[in-house]
Amino acid sequence: MAPRRVPDPPGLRARTARGGVVNAAFLSGAELLVLAQGLLATALLGPDAIGLYGIVTTTAMTIVALRRVGIDEAFVQTAVDDEEAEFQRAMTVELALGVIGAVAVAALAPVLAAAYDDSRLLGLTLAVTYLPVAFALQAPQWVFFKRMEYVRLRVLQAIVPLGTVAVAVPLLLAGVGVWSLVIGPFVGNLAAIVAAWRASPYALKLRPDRAAARRYLRFSWPVFVTSLVALLVAQGQLAVFGLRDGIVAVGFISLAATLTRYADRADQILATTIYPAIVRVRDRVDVLEELFEKANRLTLMWAFPFGAGLALFGADLIVFVLGDDWRGAIVLLGGLAVAVALQQVGYSWFAFYRARGESWPQAVESLAFGAAFAALAIPGTLLWDEWGFVIGRVACTLCVLAVRAVYVRRLLPGARMAWMAVRAAVPVALATLPVVALRLALWGGERPLWQALLELALWLGALAAVTRRLEGDLLGELRGYLRRSA
Incomplete structure (x- = not known):
């Protein structure tokens, strides 16, 4: 069945495609830096320090997520005459939630120390x-998100990871330890706040309403x-x-x-790119x-290979x-x-409901x-240790x-989640077969580094070739939009 082509508001396709490329370029670059910092910290600090940091950041970031409850998305879909006043109202609500979140993190600090018996x-x-x-x-x-001004948005968002890495890496190398991972983000966020306030087109004032x-x-x-x-699951595991x-x-x-959280990065890029476009065409089901x-x-061109790649080569890493x-x-x-990659099938569905005001x-x-x-x-986990956790997590x-x-069929009856999953799995499966064959042919206990690198090169080459063959129409369409918008 050929993909449907439908008319759209003038320039919306090209603008959305261009925004996706901008988002991908900025976010992938920033994420690579953060990943490199994370691997360096992991190698230098060891499991004990990373365990401490994992508990702290999981708690803090999930509480951050608790207070980031879609105020920005609600602002994007709100159409008013005085947008500056509306922005100030939304920011006031967001800041109030932020203060509550900060108090919650502080309240949990002694609880965590007591629970894990570690001061x-x-x-x-x-x-x-x-x-x-x-x-x-x-x-x-948010203002640049609503206007689909992705370059300005991503420049501002890139300040946090860039500032974090610039400060944390030298501190790690200097032997500051786990506190490097606390000081770096503080400096990055402070720089991002200053930049956002300087770039704001609106006056920054509280407007309680x-x-x-x-x-x-x-x-x-x-x-x-x-x-x-998400907080309960993260803390539970x-x-x-x-x-x-x-x-x-x-x-561990x-x-x-x-x-594994990098498996959803393509979804994050695309969801934030297409949300303003969804808002504009939310009444057109086709x-x-x-x-x-x-x-x-x-999304699945990234998520499935990423998950399979970690499953195949994570031990080598x-x-x-x-x-x-x-x-x-x-x-x-x-x-x-594997579990996180599978979870990306149809992951952006909630953006389509939110655009209609149904969250x-x-x-x-x-x-x-x-x-x-x-x-x-x-x-x-309690019965079969890590294997029990993995099986249970995939079942979840x-x-x-x-x-x-169920919800996708209700809103988008023509969408085919199972078909998308099978289509995305084909290149991964075909690329994995020769790697498995090579491992069996050279089987002999621990694999040397040269064999791991050979398998990785073989896998990436086969994956690229099959993906280009199977998804060439979609990639060609994307290139066409980019040429027209250049």
């Missing part, structure tokens, strides 16, 4: 209490539920390993979670179905780069990579995920996909 967690956690407020103070970025607050929070409560479930096996085990699951299908095909201290993370890294379906999916995690992943993902499929 170091108290100071580290208190040191990141600023994060919820820091993100709120970068609210001027109860009616506006109710309107934004009514849109945002389901997003809060989603973030709360740390606790189930840490309370039983200690901080080193937390380091933290490493796996940190590396256009929405096309957007959903093409965005997800592009640990053995040849990070060192023997990290061997305990091999099973967790490979299994979590509650995502909360339903999140509750299903939380329930499945409690029923499958935690008991699996299948439960999530079942719920997601």
